[in-house]
Amino acid sequence: MRSDIHLDPDINYENYPVPSDLINAARDDLIEKISIRETGYVNKSNYYTGKYNSAGAKVISVIREWYVDQVKYQIREKFSEGK
Numbered sequence: 486m487r488s489d490i491h492l493d494p495d496i497n498y499e500n501y502p503v504p505s506d507l508i509n510a511a512r513d514d515l516i517e518k519i520s521i522r523e524t525g526y527v528n529k530s531n532y533y534t535g536k537y538n539s540a541g542a543k544v545i546s547v548i549r550e551w552y553v554d555q556v557k558y559q560i561r562e563k564f565s566e567g568k
Contacts, residue, residue, distance in 0.1 A: 490518045512564035516557055526553045 493514050501507035519526075532538055532546035 490515065490522075508564050512560055515560050515564075519553065519557055519560075523553055 492511055496507065496510045496514055498507060501510050527546070527550045529546050529550070532542040537543040537546065
């Protein structure tokens, strides 16, 4: 992933004094930013044009898609623990 994702600077303890609200806002902001860029991260069009270019291309495409889904899942899991 080439472009970094940074948390919105407005998500801080001053704007979200309740810790659980701060964590939820951070989680939602990160998920939203990843979702916006998901097509670029997965980049399926490089590997699939009606059919996969090769078996290797299919593996790369599926792994990229899995990885992005896994990152979002881990953010949801880790930021939601302790509720």
